[in-house]
Amino acid sequence: MERPRTIRRDDGLWLLQRMRLIRQASERIARLYPTDVMETPVHLCIGQEAVAVGVCRHLTDADKLFLGHRTHGPALAKGLPLPKLMAELYGRSTGCSHAFGGSMHLIDLEHGLPGSSAIVGGSIALGVGAGLASKLAGADFVGVSWFGDAATNAGVFHESLNFAALQRLPVLFVCEDNGYSNVMPKSAHAAFDIPSLADEYMTTMTADGTDVLAVHEQAGEALAQIRSGGGPVFLHCPTKRWMKHQGHERCDIVGNGIDEQRDCPIRKLERVLLDTHLCGAGELEQVRLSVEQQIDAAIAFAESSPFPTPAQLEVV
Amino acid sequence: MPWSRFDSNYTAPTGGRRITYCEALREGIDQAMGNDQRVFAIGLDADDKFGVFGSMSNLSFPERVLGTPISENAMTGVALGAALSGLRPIHVHLRVDFMLTAMDQIVNYVAKWQDMFDHQVKVPLVIRAIVGRGWGCGAQHSQTLHGWFAHIPGLKVVTPATPYDAKGLLLSAVADDSPVLFLEHRWLYKNTGDVPEAIYTLPLGKANVLHRGERLTVVASSLAAIHALTAIEAHGLDVDLIDPRTIKPLDLDTIVASVQRTGKLCVVDYDFPFGGFGAEVCAAVTERAFASLQTPPTRIQFPDRGMPSSGVLERAYYQTPDRLAAAFGALIEGAPVARDLIGAGA
Ligand SMILES: Cc1ncc(C[n+]2csc(CCOP(=O)(O)OP(=O)(O)O)c2C)c(N)n1
Numbered sequence: 001m002e003r004p005r006t007i008r009r010d011d012g013l014w015l016l017q018r019m020r021l022i023r024q025a026s027e028r029i030a031r032l033y034p035t036d037v038m039e040t041p042v043h044l045c046i047g048q049e050a051v052a053v054g055v056c057r058h059l060t061d062a063d064k065l066f067l068g069h070r071t072h073g074p075a076l077a078k079g080l081p082l083p084k085l086m087a088e089l090y091g092r093s094t095g096c097s098h099a100f101g102g103s104m105h106l107i108d109l110e111h112g113l114p115g116s117s118a119i120v121g122g123s124i125a126l127g128v129g130a131g132l133a134s135k136l137a138g139a140d141f142v143g144v145s146w147f148g149d150a151a152t153n154a155g156v157f158h159e160s161l162n163f164a165a166l167q168r169l170p171v172l173f174v175c176e177d178n179g180y181s182n183v184m185p186k187s188a189h190a191a192f193d194i195p196s197l198a199d200e201y202m203t204t205m206t207a208d209g210t211d212v213l214a215v216h217e218q219a220g221e222a223l224a225q226i227r228s229g230g231g232p233v234f235l236h237c238p239t240k241r242w243m244k245h246q247g248h249e250r251c252d253i254v255g256n257g258i259d260e261q262r263d264c265p266i267r268k269l270e271r272v273l274l275d276t277h278l279c280g281a282g283e284l285e286q287v288r289l290s291v292e293q294q295i296d297a298a299i300a301f302a303e304s305s306p307f308p309t310p311a312q313l314e315v316v
Numbered sequence: 317m318p319w320s321r322f323d324s325n326y327t328a329p330t331g332g333r334r335i336t337y338c339e340a341l342r343e344g345i346d347q348a349m350g351n352d353q354r355v356f357a358i359g360l361d362a363d364d365k366f367g368v369f370g371s372m373s374n375l376s377f378p379e380r381v382l383g384t385p386i387s388e389n390a391m392t393g394v395a396l397g398a399a400l401s402g403l404r405p406i407h408v409h410l411r412v413d414f415m416l417t418a419m420d421q422i423v424n425y426v427a428k429w430q431d432m433f434d435h436q437v438k439v440p441l442v443i444r445a446i447v448g449r450g451w452g453c454g455a456q457h458s459q460t461l462h463g464w465f466a467h468i469p470g471l472k473v474v475t476p477a478t479p480y481d482a483k484g485l486l487l488s489a490v491a492d493d494s495p496v497l498f499l500e501h502r503w504l505y506k507n508t509g510d511v512p513e514a515i516y517t518l519p520l521g522k523a524n525v526l527h528r529g530e531r532l533t534v535v536a537s538s539l540a541a542i543h544a545l546t547a548i549e550a551h552g553l554d555v556d557l558i559d560p561r562t563i564k565p566l567d568l569d570t571i572v573a574s575v576q577r578t579g580k581l582c583v584v585d586y587d588f589p590f591g592g593f594g595a596e597v598c599a600a601v602t603e604r605a606f607a608s609l610q611t612p613p614t615r616i617q618f619p620d621r622g623m624p625s626s627g628v629l630e631r632a633y634y635q636t637p638d639r640l641a642a643a644f645g646a647l648i649e650g651a652p653v654a655r656d657l658i659g660a661g662a
Pocket of ligand 1: 070119120121148149150151152178179182245360386388414415
């Protein structure tokens with residue numbers, strides 16, 4: 001695969017800002033997590049930011065993105081405001097799900113995020129449903145099904161791909177392949193090659209999920225095909241999960257092949273931006289600092305937000 | 317393997333070895349495998365280093381422990397097929413919520429296979445699932461659902477409350493020739509109690525009277541039974557506390573005999589209310605002992621909505637021993653029970 005080494009400045013800066021937002025917010029969450037201010041299980045995506053950001057750069061607020069349990073990255077990339085995420089994690093009523101959802105159940109109707117599910121596999125079908133709705137209504141939005149490598153184990157994965165392909169639905173399937181189902185390696189959960197299998201159903205593309213420019217380029221092509229009526233596309237993004245499956249600690253699986261210097265999607269993009277003289281070092285540092293300020297503000301918002309009251313449990 | 321020789325008296329022993337609920341399960345599974353080489357365990361993450369929260373760590377027969385992909389529906393069919401082909405599978409789910417992707421296999425296949433063929437075949441299949449709230453886990457990782465499963469003919473539903481019951485009922489479930497759903501509350505895993513080292517089985521369908529009293533009958537299973545017992549002991553309440561041990565078959569005789577003495581019934585059921593286990597017990601007791609009831613039966617259940625995530629809402633959603641004690645006290649005195657004590661939305 002040829003990696004694009006240039007990018008428009010506005011795209012490059014957007015990709016960098018969103019990746020930094022996800023990374024730095026995740027690191028802050030990891031730092032705060034042991035204090036139990038967030039009473040909810042978190043599945044962080046440090047190391048995987050390029051996939052979320054590279055794809056979401058091409059999505060509009062009308063496009064509907066359905067997520068699984070590893071939500072923070074793609075939700076922030078799609079436009080979920082950070083204060084609403086933080087407040088949700090802090091269990092406050094100003095959270096995006098009004099403190100009912102927690103980390104695994106995020107929603108933002110304004111930004112095309114109709115919800116996320118923590119039962120692996122099922123939400124793949126929901127993205128197909130969004131594609132069907134778009135087709136039946138003669139609309140031009142796209143459904144996006146977002147999932148990990150192990151979700152391909154489930155029957156609903158095959159049923160969803162099959163139906164989307166039969167109906168030529170405007171659906172983008174994004175497989176964020178971090179190689180693990182909790183601590184089980186892909187070799188123990190899938191007897192098939194994911195992109196080869198997907199290719200049986202539909203156009204399938206692969207992009208290095210640690211390289212945001214590669215993801216951005218492939219996702220752009222995929223969505224161009226989908227939006228022009230070419231039917232669904234499967235985008236396979238091999239990437240690396242630096243953290244444990246759940247919680248605030250680094251991944252400790254022996255032989256996970258992670259090299260944080262080499263595999264960091266942010267460092268890779270920053271290098272391109274510097275090499276091509278699109279940005280200077282000072283500007284990159286400015287991005288980092290301004291993201292830190294956004295995080296401080298989001299946490300201040302969460303901490304000063306009210307807790308829900310038990311009256312909110314009244315049956316609706 | 318004549319499993320019947322292990323049948324045990326059903327009162328828990330005292331003064332012996334104390335182990336946790338989790339260790340009791342592990343020992344039961346290990347002994348089941350040792351006793352009968354047709355027994356094997358299968359499930360997502362069944363063979364990883366976490367060992368299903370420790371309940372399957374370091375088993376003596378690792379070659380009979382199989383991990384699976386995230387394919388619960390197909391794996392249930394696989395387990396059923398193996399059971400129909402001479403093995404005795406234990407299929408395990410880290411959370412009952414994940415098992416719901418297998419409802420087609422469980423309801424249409426596993427539960428029906430014996431009735432469809434007039435019981436010409438045995439289906440010695442145990443499906444273990446860990447139930448109950450976690451920590452801000454929300455609506456898809458906190459359910460119990462025993463009442464709903466008990467609705468399906470062909471499924472036995474077992475809900476052990478103590479370490480002694482966990483081991484004895486697990487071994488009974490494996491020994492049973494029909495499908496058994498075995499639901500373990502995760503908040504019980506660290507509780508300790510007396511558990512004999514020898515292999516023993518407890519009858520499915522026989523209740524355990526956890527506390528004797530005269531003024532109120534409380535029926536509660538699993539974590540609710542432990543919370544009710546804590547409430548009763550802490551406040552010295554004159555309550556007859558019955559843990560049915562198995563939701564189905566249900567030991568109605570023991571419950572009815574108690575209500576005939578006390579004249580009052582309260583079911584504490586950590587599950588959804590509508591058409592649930594609480595409703596079933598209240599209806600059945602009303603049918604059988606209407607004349608004995610001095611007041612309408614009471615149900616203490618979850619509100620009729622999915623579980624919230626925020627700690628503040630979780631603490632309001634779930635009952636505690638203190639709140640149960642307040643409710644029992646009011647019922648004994650014939651005083652009205654505050655709405656939030658019986659499930660805010662009930
Ligand atoms: C049906 C179901 N079975 C099991 C689980 C428990 N579980 C949660 S995440 C996960 C691993 C998922 O791996 P993958 O789909 O590759 O996504 P990743 O976590 O790597 O992002 C498992 C087994 C679940 N949530 N749902």
